[in-house]
Amino acid sequence: MVGLGNTAHKRAGKYSKGMKQRLVFARSIINDPKILFLDEPLAGLDPSSAEDLCDTVAFLNEGKVVAMDEPKELKLQFGERLVAVEHEVNSGTEEEILFLDTDDGKKRVRDLVAAGKIRTMHTREANLEQIFMKLTGRGLQ
Numbered sequence: 001m002v003g004l005g006n007t008a009h010k011r012a013g014k015y016s017k018g019m020k021q022r023l024v025f026a027r028s029i030i031n032d033p034k035i036l037f038l039d040e041p042l043a044g045l046d047p048s049s050a051e052d053l054c055d056t057v058a059f060l061n062e063g064k065v066v067a068m069d070e071p072k073e074l075k076l077q078f079g080e081r082l083v084a085v086e087h088e089v090n091s092g093t094e095e096e097i098l099f100l101d102t103d104d105g106k107k108r109v110r111d112l113v114a115a116g117k118i119r120t121m122h123t124r125e126a127n128l129e130q131i132f133m134k135l136t137g138r139g140l141q
Contacts, residue, residue, distance in 0.1 A: 004022055004026065007019065050128055054071060057069070057071050057128060059074075066135045066136065067135055071128060074128065074131050075125050075126050075127075075128075078126070078135065079125055079126030079130070080126060081100040081101050081125075082098065082099060082124040083100055083121055083124065084096070084097050084122045084124055085098060085109065085112055085118055086118070086119045086120040087115075087117040087118050088119060096108070097124065
């Protein structure tokens, strides 16, 4: 669940900072608490780890909850809708990041589809760290 299975043979003192954070998190959920308060839970971790492990995330700023919801809903509510499009240009390819909430972005996607030049297209979404920064004006330490 926390990605430490392949290091079970290792002493915890030899773990990296991120691995130690995951171990502390695993220890904190052993008794299946209904609510778990974490201070800087992403320190040393990839922010996507919280997205995979949490049903609900709350962001606190100066002691007040500024947003609380499922990670997916927070990203939909506060993130920007983007698409990365790799398309043919002359004798090569180019990647563009297009904003789907702007008229220019929508038009560019339509134009590329109509031209039949798209090689790959992938949606991009904000991660929880980016949402935190947007809501609080500061990054995670």
